[in-house]
Amino acid sequence: MNLPELFSKRLILLSGKGGVGKTTVAVTLALAAARQKKKALIVEMNSTERVAPFFGLKTIGQREIPLAPYITGINLNPRDCFEEYVLMQIRFKTLFDTFFNNRFVTYFLNAVPGLNELLMIGKIYHLEKQKDKRTNEPLYDLIIVDGPATGHGVSTFEVPRIARDAIKVGPLRSQSDRILGLLTDASKTVFSAVTLAEEMPVVEAGELVSMVRKKLGIPLGPIFINAVHQTEVAKGEADQLTDKMPEKNDPLYPYFAYALLSWRRADLNREYRETLMEQHKDLECITIPFLYEEITTAKSLEPIVREWLESIHA
């Protein structure tokens, strides 16, 4: 699946080892979607507000808020998803407040395994179905979920299937069926792994992809290989740098050492990138270069956005 196909979907779920760049990729995808005039929604799943700073905000919170033209954000929180869900069933806020006091809700959410995840995925399902009241068009063209880290990512998105298998009748069963229907709909949903081109992240990404295939049945999208180092130093030059490495007290030593480090890092990334591509020949791999300027706002991601748009229009 290439980038144009990816942007034709409605729901992109991202997961990968901690710190590999899931949030960065989620924001970049939203920026590139917005540039194509697609209304994008970035969804965080009860995270510590990692998306907000990209748009100059401290927090996003559990209500959808506009972040930039064509980009909206929401940070889901199981408690609010629970209240919204119950209110959808009973429709009276006072009734909710009477029967579901804070202590009860907290107890309930902690006592039922998987409930937090089910409520948040249920909310994502409803966000996908939301229509613009004026035009009756979908409110969001593309929903990008900045999912949990690897192991947790699989268990989170496995919950609707477990619920479906465990519950035989009633509204929860039909809701789980509908959620699963969306998650496994190849025309709408993809699950993409994000990784670095390094040993452990590549191993985890491989495990993640095979778990998604085996357990989730969610269609797999491209693998994002993030923060890949490039170097100006060629292989032959690296050998020469090693041969001619000056003594440590030589003023030229730091320059030689840095050039060699730059080559080694890029070479390591190249090796793991090739391993990953070899292991997943059926999946597209999208390489994102390491950005040397500190990533502070959405503007920092402009080089990647530009590259993607160019490849889409090529």
Ligand SMILES: Nc1ncnc2c1ncn2[C@@H]1O[C@H](COP(=O)(O)OP(=O)(O)OP(=O)(O)O)[C@@H](O)[C@H]1O
């Ligand atoms: N292509 C890149 N070039 C340079 N730095 C990057 C790149 N992508 C991400 N980073 C930096 O790496 C760090 C981790 O990125 P990010 O927060 O997106 O990862 P994550 O997978 O969402 O982490 P977590 O598991 O904590 O949610 C951040 O400091 C980010 O700025």
Ligand SMILES: [Mg+2]
């Ligand atoms: Mg993150």
